[in-house]
Amino acid sequence: MKNQAAIGIDIGGTNTVLGLVDRYGKILVARSMPTKTSEDYTVYMDSLCNAIADLIAAGYTETEITGIGIGAPNGNYYNGTIEFAPNLKFNGIVPVVDYIKARFSYPIVVLTNDANAAAIGEMVYGGARNMKDFIMITLGTGVGSGIVVAGEMVYGHDGFAGEIGHTIVDPHGRHCGCGRQGCLETYTSAPGIKRTVFELLANRTEDSVLRNESFNCLSAKKIDEAARSGDKIAIEAFEITGEILGLKLADAVAHTSPEAIFLFGGLAQAGDLIFDPVKKHFENQVLNIYKNKVKILPSELPPGDAAILGASALVWKESGK
Amino acid sequence: MKNQAAIGIDIGGTNTVLGLVDRYGKILVARSMPTKTSEDYTVYMDSLCNAIADLIAAGYTETEITGIGIGAPNGNYYNGTIEFAPNLKFNGIVPVVDYIKARFSYPIVVLTNDANAAAIGEMVYGGARNMKDFIMITLGTGVGSGIVVAGEMVYGHDGFAGEIGHTIVDPHGRHCGCGRQGCLETYTSAPGIKRTVFELLANRTEDSVLRNESFNCLSAKKIDEAARSGDKIAIEAFEITGEILGLKLADAVAHTSPEAIFLFGGLAQAGDLIFDPVKKHFENQVLNIYKNKVKILPSELPPGDAAILGASALVWKESGK
Numbered sequence: 001m002k003n004q005a006a007i008g009i010d011i012g013g014t015n016t017v018l019g020l021v022d023r024y025g026k027i028l029v030a031r032s033m034p035t036k037t038s039e040d041y042t043v044y045m046d047s048l049c050n051a052i053a054d055l056i057a058a059g060y061t062e063t064e065i066t067g068i069g070i071g072a073p074n075g076n077y078y079n080g081t082i083e084f085a086p087n088l089k090f091n092g093i094v095p096v097v098d099y100i101k102a103r104f105s106y107p108i109v110v111l112t113n114d115a116n117a118a119a120i121g122e123m124v125y126g127g128a129r130n131m132k133d134f135i136m137i138t139l140g141t142g143v144g145s146g147i148v149v150a151g152e153m154v155y156g157h158d159g160f161a162g163e164i165g166h167t168i169v170d171p172h173g174r175h176c177g178c179g180r181q182g183c184l185e186t187y188t189s190a191p192g193i194k195r196t197v198f199e200l201l202a203n204r205t206e207d208s209v210l211r212n213e214s215f216n217c218l219s220a221k222k223i224d225e226a227a228r229s230g231d232k233i234a235i236e237a238f239e240i241t242g243e244i245l246g247l248k249l250a251d252a253v254a255h256t257s258p259e260a261i262f263l264f265g266g267l268a269q270a271g272d273l274i275f276d277p278v279k280k281h282f283e284n285q286v287l288n289i290y291k292n293k294v295k296i297l298p299s300e301l302p303p304g305d306a307a308i309l310g311a312s313a314l315v316w317k318e319s320g321k
Numbered sequence: 322m323k324n325q326a327a328i329g330i331d332i333g334g335t336n337t338v339l340g341l342v343d344r345y346g347k348i349l350v351a352r353s354m355p356t357k358t359s360e361d362y363t364v365y366m367d368s369l370c371n372a373i374a375d376l377i378a379a380g381y382t383e384t385e386i387t388g389i390g391i392g393a394p395n396g397n398y399y400n401g402t403i404e405f406a407p408n409l410k411f412n413g414i415v416p417v418v419d420y421i422k423a424r425f426s427y428p429i430v431v432l433t434n435d436a437n438a439a440a441i442g443e444m445v446y447g448g449a450r451n452m453k454d455f456i457m458i459t460l461g462t463g464v465g466s467g468i469v470v471a472g473e474m475v476y477g478h479d480g481f482a483g484e485i486g487h488t489i490v491d492p493h494g495r496h497c498g499c500g501r502q503g504c505l506e507t508y509t510s511a512p513g514i515k516r517t518v519f520e521l522l523a524n525r526t527e528d529s530v531l532r533n534e535s536f537n538c539l540s541a542k543k544i545d546e547a548a549r550s551g552d553k554i555a556i557e558a559f560e561i562t563g564e565i566l567g568l569k570l571a572d573a574v575a576h577t578s579p580e581a582i583f584l585f586g587g588l589a590q591a592g593d594l595i596f597d598p599v600k601k602h603f604e605n606q607v608l609n610i611y612k613n614k615v616k617i618l619p620s621e622l623p624p625g626d627a628a629i630l631g632a633s634a635l636v637w638k639e640s641g642k
Contacts, residue, residue: 074610084610133478147576149475149482156470156578157454158614166608167572178608251488255468255576257477287487287499289395289405293479 002064007052008312010114011035011072011096013087013141018051019305020059021312025125027305029058041090045099052104067108069314070096071117071307078159080111086177110314114138114307116153116162118299119146120317121310122262126300133258136299137164137249139267139274142177143185143192149256153317164252165189169244188245190220190266196237197223208233224270238270242277249278250286253294264299264306271298323385328373329633331435332356332393332417334408334462339372340626341380342633346446348626350379362411366420373425388429390635391417392438392628399480401432407498431635435459435628437474437483439620440467441638442631443583447621454579457620458485458570460588460595463498464506464513470577474638485573486510490565509566511541511587517558518544529554545591559591563598570599571607574615585620585627592619 005028009018012035019030033051037044056065074085080097082088097109112120119136122128128136132151138144143165147154154161165185166178173182174195186192197210197218209226210218210233226234249261267274279296286294301309326349330339333356340351354372358365377386395406401418403409418430433441440457443449449457453472459465464486468475475482486506487499494503495516507513518531518539530547531539531554547555570582588595600617607615622630 149470149477150473152471154470154577157580158578158611160610161470161576161578163575163578163608163610167575168568168606171568171606180606180608247489247492251572252576254484254488255482255573256475257479257482257484259478285489285492285501287484287501289481289484290479 002062004066005059005063006066006312006315007055007068008308008310008315009048009052009068009070010117010307010311011070011082011088012307013073016048016051017308018055019308019312020055020063020065021309023316025309027308028063029055030308031055036089039089041094044090045094045096049100049103052100065106066319067106067110067315068100068104069117069311069318070100070109070111071114071311071314072096072111073114075111075113075116076159077110077112077116077153077155080109082111108315108318110318112153112155112314113144113162114310115144116146116155117310117314118144118264118301118306119148119310120153121301121306121313122264122299123148124313124316125309127262127297128260131259133256134260134262135164135252135256135258136262136264137245138265139188139190139263140265141190143189145252147256148258154256164248167248167251169248184244184248188241188267193220193223193237193241193267194218196240197233200233200236204233206232210234220266220270224273227270227273235273238273239277241267242274243281246278246281247285249282249296250290253286253290257290258294260295260297262297262299264301268298269303323383325387326380326384327387327633327636328376328389329629329631329636330369330373330389330391331438331628331632332391332403332409333628334394337369337372338629339376340629340633341376341384341386342630344637346630348629349384350376351629352376352379357410360410362415365411366415366417370421370424373421386427387640388427388431388636389421389425390438390632390639391421391430391432392435392632392635393417393432394435396432396434396437397480398431398433398437398474398476401430403432429636429639431639433474433476433635434465434483435631436465437467437476438631438635439465439585439622439627440469440631441474442622442627442634443585443620444469445634445637446630448583448618449581452580454577455581455583456485456573456577456579457583457585458566459586460509460511460584461586462511464510466573468577469579475577485569488569488572490569505565505569509562509588514541514544514558514562514588515539517561518554521554521557525554527553531555541587541591545594548591548594556594559594560598562588563595564602567599567602568606570603570617571611574607574611578611579615581616581618583618583620585622589619590624
């Protein structure tokens, strides 16, 4: 009997990565290609289909492919489409699943947004393997989320559920890429903590190595390093980030009451620097009936492979295995 | 063949109401009894069981009872218990379902919190009959909520999901009965709009009939009447209430992306006075992908009977009919 594998595809703003993944999360072979090939999505989709064919050809001949899973910004699970993704060159609605199905005959071709894919990756291969109710929060360039209730992904009426990054911290707060003000994403993403540092540099008088950085040159990694060297502004920026995230996670728990919340992405890799203030402020802020019940955990998916793993996990979830 | 009916029980802070309800939401016979009988819950539970027996005896002999559904503050679906309900005289954990099962042998005896029961009532008898994803918000003495995803009630890991009334509007805001500050409930419940009126009376100089009312004598009904007479303070209080509720409903939609949100309870009966500002501010505040998609609707359950109907609906939901 052949070993089963799934193809996982992550469509990012800059690059698309794809890989053949076995049932246990081992990536057998992987490929990468640029996403920004053309404004015409058919040009991109043709390149993607060629890359899939190449991946299959490079795969082990003893592997049977169960299906294709795709994670993408603004991915709609119900329609199999990418809809009006602000960070992709091709605007409008891209019928990704239909396009792939026209070229490959696998029974399962499934797409969702990247944060939902990460959540399913955590459920299939990671720390949520035995959990029925949890939330995945991705802290990267933006803040994404995937909500799982009773073992099932919450897609909602339109397929776009789980945008906790766009819940409002302050309706008169920071301008967000979505056109509104004060979204969680403007505070707790990698650019968000940078904005917090700049606010602190403006308001405080303490000396800081971060006073030598321009806005464009400053990165979350530099803030992390400064905090580890004892820089007070950097430490305070993590504290504020944790306070705001803890507060909005307390709100999220008041919706679906999960067993755990997983933090994933660049900012989550700051470890205790971010987890300690998040946990402290979450427990301070959460309604008493939820206190000391909800685990706030780092994702167990390996950072470099998480996108492919999450996308491939969609296939196993869909096949019910 | 006998007609099927369910017993619905609503345990309120002051009174407990119970009724025999047919599959179509017709209340065949109803009873009422005080809730505050004793601090010893067994005294209350014995009275309740006697009232159930009385109801069954008064019911039509041609009726076959499918089960008993109970809505209660801090009701836990998984455990069948009322847990630490602040407004009930008996504190601690009350094993309601086990107590009733020891006395009556119906296959279905099920309990949840009152807002979840209202949501299931809406799903079985009301405006959500054909909906898979919706949220029920109850605007009464407190603010409760029930969240339905893919046709199923969201109970969460511990059975306490759906406390949108305790999401935070302002962490430094109004003191809440839950011990925290700034919960939605402190702004958009019946006492919440009263607090808003008093804030306006303090901050503004406009004349208002409400300046003749003490805090204890003012009611949401009087604010409603004043607003309908053109009182600017009263109208502004509804506007502010709608703005805050609209904002937090936009947050709720970013979690589970429902088709509709139903408003139920005293404050919802203010009609356009509350629905107009809620809808306006909701649409202003909600993330673009959800705009013009989510209906904000009045509950279709008759106000006087909603509690019994919601509780009885738990039985039909549980029996899968």
